[in-house]
Amino acid sequence: MASEDAGALYVLVDSNREYLRQWLPWVDRQQGPQDSAQFIESARKDNRAGVALTLGIEHQGEIAGVIAFHEFAGDNRQTSMGFWISSSHQGKGIVSSSCERLMEYAFTDLELNRVVMKIAQGNLRSRRVAERLGLACEATSRQSEWLYDHYVNQVIYAITADQWSADPARLRSAC
Ligand SMILES: CC(C)(COP(=O)(O)OP(=O)(O)OC[C@H]1O[C@@H](n2cnc3c(N)ncnc32)[C@H](O)[C@@H]1OP(=O)(O)O)[C@@H](O)C(=O)NCCC(=O)NCCS
Numbered sequence: 001m002a003s004e005d006a007g008a009l010y011v012l013v014d015s016n017r018e019y020l021r022q023w024l025p026w027v028d029r030q031q032g033p034q035d036s037a038q039f040i041e042s043a044r045k046d047n048r049a050g051v052a053l054t055l056g057i058e059h060q061g062e063i064a065g066v067i068a069f070h071e072f073a074g075d076n077r078q079t080s081m082g083f084w085i086s087s088s089h090q091g092k093g094i095v096s097s098s099c100e101r102l103m104e105y106a107f108t109d110l111e112l113n114r115v116v117m118k119i120a121q122g123n124l125r126s127r128r129v130a131e132r133l134g135l136a137c138e139a140t141s142r143q144s145e146w147l148y149d150h151y152v153n154q155v156i157y158a159i160t161a162d163q164w165s166a167d168p169a170r171l172r173s174a175c
Pocket residue numbers: 019020023024082083084085086089090091092093094095096097118119120123125126128129
């Protein structure tokens with residue numbers, strides 16, 4: 001994402017507020033284009049420093065969502081992923097294919113060993129993305145995420161480099 005994307009990113013968040021708020025904790029902190037500009041600036045800084053990787057998801061030349069590796073855990077060669085896409089772009093396979101591309105990059109180019117997704121237990125759509133990509137459900141963390149006025153349990157999904165290269169699909173499991 002470039003700094004010029006701040007206006008479009010803010011419009012996307014603002015027009016999807018209720019939909020995003022159901023599962024993402026930061027939505028209320030986005031109160032104007034300046035907040036999106038700050039988000040992009042901070043993401044670009046982290047990208048340059050190699051401590052995280054946050055990218056815009058584009059569809060037909062327009063920003064449709066965001067996907068990220070939140071941090072790279074040094075010697076453990078591990079990262080966690082997050083993503084969202086506007087409601088009008090849902091159900092087209094865009095998030096699944098974006099995750100797949102980025103995970104391939106993580107395991108081949110970055111030579112990471114493990115990719116994790118922490119997903120609210122009730123976010124079935126997001127859990128299907130993880131399961132479709134072959135991440136295994138490892139555990140459930142109780143009340144580990146605060147969403148505005150309540151805690152939610154998070155399901156921990158993960159896949160390792162050897163599992164990814166062997167056959168991601170065979171790992172599908174449900175918690
Ligand atoms: C969760 C979320 C990212 C899922 O996005 P999505 O667009 O529905 O996911 P995908 O694009 O990968 O595809 C989902 C559906 O599209 C279908 N699809 C259509 N074409 C496809 C293709 N070429 N490849 C893969 N799936 C395809 C899939 O079968 C799937 O259907 P299913 O869920 O009934 O099995 C999205 O709903 C979202 O942003 N929600 C709000 C924020 C959020 O929850 N973020 C995640 C926090 S952990």
